[in-house]
Amino acid sequence: EAQVTQNPRYLITVTGKKLTVTCSQNMNHEYMSWYRQDPGLGLRQIYYSMNVEVTDKGDVPEGYKVSRKEKRNFPLILESPSPNQTSLYFCASSGRHSNQPQHFGDGTRLSIL
Amino acid sequence: GENVEQHPSTLSVQEGDSAVIKCTYSDSASNYFPWYKQELGKRPQLIIDIRSNVGEKKDQRIAVTLNKTAKHFSLHITETQPEDSAVYFCAASQATGYSTLTFGKGTMLLVSP
Numbered sequence A: 001e002a003q004v005t006q007n008p009r010y011l012i013t014v015t016g017k018k019l020t021v022t023c024s025q026n027m028n029h030e031y032m033s034w035y036r037q038d039p040g041l042g043l044r045q046i047y048y049s050m051n052v053e054v055t056d057k058g059d060v061p062e063g064y065k066v067s068r069k070e071k072r073n074f075p076l077i078l079e080s081p082s083p084n085q086t087s088l089y090f091c092a093s094s095g096r097h098s099n100q101p102q103h104f105g106d107g108t109r110l111s112i113l
Numbered sequence B: 001g002e003n004v005e006q007h008p009s010t011l012s013v014q015e016g017d018s019a020v021i022k023c024t025y026s027d028s029a030s031n032y033f034p035w036y037k038q039e040l041g042k043r044p045q046l047i048i049d050i051r052s053n054v055g056e057k058k059d060q061r062i063a064v065t066l067n068k069t070a071k072h073f074s075l076h077i078t079e080t081q082p083e084d085s086a087v088y089f090c091a092a093s094q095a096t097g098y099s100t101l102t103f104g105k106g107t108m109l110l111v112s113p
Helices: none
Strands: A004-007 A010-013 A019-025 A031-038 A042-051 A054-057 A076-078 A087-094 A108-112 B004-007 B010-014 B019-025 B032-038 B045-051 B056-059 B062-067 B072-077 B086-093 B101-103 B107-112
Touching: A004 A087, A010 A019, A019 A031, A019 A087, A019 A108, A042 B086, A042 B101, B004 B086, B010 B019, B019 B086, B019 B107, B032 B062, B045 B056, B045 B062, B072 B086
Parallel strands: A010 A108, B010 B107
Antiparallel strands: A004 A019, A019 A076, A031 A042, A031 A087, A042 A054, A087 A108, B004 B019, B019 B072, B032 B045, B032 B086, B056 B062, B062 B072, B086 B101, B086 B107
């Protein structure tokens, strides 16, 4: 089954404790992206990757890091999480560019205390 | 960068009525305009998309129109049903150079039986 898998689905943690949210897709997609969703603000792009070892900033990259060492994986790293990063996070992938249908994961709800 | 404005933020209709959601974008280079539906607690899912070389696209009860001159596009849902109740997001993207996908802030559609 074609899917984008995110882990964990839920996480409560404390300020400053490094965390990683994993994202994996099994569709051999080149394009992968991370979004955060906040009430009243919609979906905002954090980082995207157009292929292995190619990443670029989206609209709200501050406080986040990503890596793309393998085509199928695109982890989101919060080196020193802060309460303003409490949000619902979605990973998505598509064939080659952002101008193709995005396949979203189920989301990760992060709470930073 | 691109800016996408979406209106209205909430929309209530009676079952069987039509619903229209409108979006405007700022970057004339954008050439791909998808619409996503997000049911409560679930991932966004693509329902229809349109590219800049067409003015209208239909899929059963939903249609999207695009006016490139005015830089706006709209989602039309006819004969609404309670299961159409969800949050709808428009988005805009271009594939040349960088490849971000910018979303509107969403419209909560409530269809009452």
